[in-house]
Amino acid sequence: MTTGGTMSRRAVVIGGSVAGLLAAAALSRSVDDVIVLERDELPDGPHPRKRIPQARHAHILLPSGRDAIQELLPEADVRQRLLTSGAVEQSMTGMLGFGAQGWYRRWPTVADELLLTCCSRDLLDSVLRDAVLGTTRVAVRRAEALSLLGTAERVTGVRVLADGSEEDLSADLVVDASGRGTRVEPWLDRLGVADIPTDEVDSGLVYASRVFRVPGGAEDFPLTQVEADPAASRPGRSGVLVPIEDGRWLVSLAGTRGGEPTADPEEFTDFALGLRHPLVGQLISGAEPLSEVFLSRSTRNRRREFERAAMPEGLVVLGDAVATYNPVHGQGMSVAALGAQALSRQLQQADVTAAGFARDVQRAAARSVSAAYTVSTSQDQWFPEVVGRAPTLADSLLSRYRGRMARVATTSYSVYAAMRAVVTLQADASSLLRPKLLLATLKGPVMEPLTGPPLTPGESAFVDSMGPVLV
Ligand SMILES: Cc1cc2nc3c(=O)[nH]c(=O)nc-3n(C[C@H](O)[C@H](O)[C@H](O)COP(=O)(O)OP(=O)(O)OC[C@H]3O[C@@H](n4cnc5c(N)ncnc54)[C@H](O)[C@@H]3O)c2cc1C
Known part of the structure; x- marks a missing residue:
């Protein structure tokens, strides 16, 4: 856009959640006018909001996502803000994890790249909002995006509905960050862009989550996870207990088609006790529930490969609007942050109006x-x-x-760390084919696999105090 002889740029971001706010933060360093369109009323503080129903469920921030956020918002120190607000950093080497191949050992190593950030999604969103709005020139506008303006060659803006009337907002770049419910495909279709390659794998996973008060004596109990075994030829059931702010545990249970949990509070603990190991169930059996049980069925893997389609200039799609994943691996928010980081790095090399800019991002x-x-x-x-x-x-x-390697990983720190780096998006999957790892995998476990959870004496005493397992 040209205003008064000088070139001024405008970017419009659809969606004011993780992907949208971070993309806007990236843009604000090089684009004069950055407008985020959000149809929800954004709360002041860590409170639930209507269009993020997934916030009721465990939301872990991976180290890759945390670092991308830090790079995108250097002045805000989001990490410190989260810790000050009560978020817990849990080392993956100190958590209790029962994988498909057995209990992982706990290792004394604590490094930054191993820390998971644990807090409620409401807190994370609130800190992120404050950080973006407090340290950048991004403006959020309460409005709903209705369609894209432009042609199959270039998107030139967004038609919005605000305060009951429709309006056309022009933009040099539009970022769709409107989440899993995005309407970008029909919008593109109307511009004459069709055939976005799509892939889907849906295990019919259902999530059930409930918040508990951490019982006395369990204040330092670590994140505890019982994974499903995909090779067992039966529905996969899993559970995770996440320590979050204000002395609470957020417990999320999940089951694939045929093994789904229900919203019945009476069944919640039994479901957890019936997992491949009962530890999560034991821990909550005496804990005071602080919420009802919330369900989510928004768990399928679905990917739209915009990078392989004939996309118009001037449009980038980020976050869940591109792809959604089985939430058990805790990757969605980190992928959203890494996408915004990709945008930020491209902005350091080229102007938003440059030919091929959107495609490169x-x-x-x-x-x-x-x-x-x-x-x-x-x-x-x-x-x-x-x-x-x-x-x-x-x-x-x-x-x-991978199964064989995971078995070795339960007994070897270096193999464990290599596998974790891939799951946490810090290393490419091809790194698992390195000769050293191939050899270690062929050799098999380097010590006796554990037969039960590696509890400290204090943890053990607490679990015992919960009484015998009645399943
Ligand atoms: C049960 C469950 C558990 C999960 N656990 C984890 C986890 O542990 N770790 C993790 O990293 N991720 C997890 N995720 C994934 C995570 O929730 C998403 O990846 C993340 O919210 C994606 O952010 P987003 O900004 O792309 O989309 P969203 O957070 O869904 O936000 C989209 C925004 O766009 C707005 N919007 C939509 N349409 C319009 C429109 N037309 N106009 C204006 N505004 C619009 C919405 O109001 C909303 O604010 C989980 C997901 C589920 C379902």
């Missing part, structure tokens, strides 16, 4: 999307009654290799 952002999607679907493909792409012979061989 879309391609760069696709790297972490692919990585997360592969981690998630390579496991989900194996559950019974999965809807979507069936595993190939290559998938089957890789899965056996």
Whole structure:
């Protein structure tokens, strides 16, 4: 846009959640006018809001996402703000994890790249909002995006509904960050852009979550996770207990098609006790519930490959609007942050109006999307009654290799760290084919696998005080 002889740029971001706010923060360093359109009323503080129903469920921020946020908002120190507000940093080496191949050992190593940030999604959103609105020139406007303006060659703006009337907002760049419910495909269709390659793997996973007060004596109990076993030929059931702010545990249970949890509070603890190991159930059996049980069915893996489509200039799609993943791996918000980081890095090299700008961002952002999607679907493909792409012979061989490696990872720190780096989007999956790891995987476990959770004496005493397991 040209105003008074000088070139002024405007970017419009659809959606004011993780992907949208971070994309806006990236843009605000090089674009004069950055407007975020959000149809929800944004609360002041860590409160639930209507259009983020997933906020009721465990939301872990991976170190890759945390670091991307730090890079995008250097002045805000989001990490420190979260800690000050009560978020807990949990080292992956100190958590209690029962994987498909057994209990992981706990290791004394604590490094930044191993820390998971644990807090409620409401707190994370609130801190992020304050950080973006307090340290950048981004403006949020209460409005709903109705369609895209422009042609199949270039998007030139967004038609919005604000205060009951429609209006056309012109923009040099539009970012769609409107989440899993995005209407970007029909919008593009109307401009004459069709055939976005799409992939889907849906295990029919249902999430059930409930908040508890941490019982006396368990204040330092770590994040505890019992994973499903995709190779067991039965519905996958899993559970995670996450320590969050204000002395609470957020417990999320999940089951694939045929093994789904229900919203019945009477069944919640029993479901947890009936997992492959009862530890999560034991921990909550005497804990005071602070909420009802919330369900979510928004868990399928779905990916739209915009980077392979004939997309118009002037439009980038980020966050859940691109892809969604089985939430068990905790990747969505981090992929959103890494996508915004890709945008930020592209802005350091080119102007938003440059030819191919949007395509280059879309391609760069696709790297972490692919990585997360592969981690998630390579496991989900194996559950019974999965809807979507069936595993190939290559998938089957890789899965056996990964299973064997995971077995070794329960006994070897270096193999464990290599596998975690891939799941947490800090390393490419190809890193697991390094000769050293191949050799370690072929050799097998380096010590006796554990037969039960590696509890400290204090943790053990607490679990025992919860009484015998009655299942
Ligand atoms: C059960 C569950 C558990 C999860 N656990 C984790 C986890 O542990 N770790 C993790 O990283 N991720 C997790 N996720 C994924 C995470 O919730 C998403 O990846 C993340 O919210 C994506 O952010 P987003 O900004 O792309 O979309 P959203 O957070 O969904 O935000 C989209 C925004 O766009 C707005 N909007 C939509 N349409 C319009 C419109 N037309 N006009 C204006 N505004 C609009 C909405 O109001 C909303 O604010 C989980 C998801 C689920 C379902």
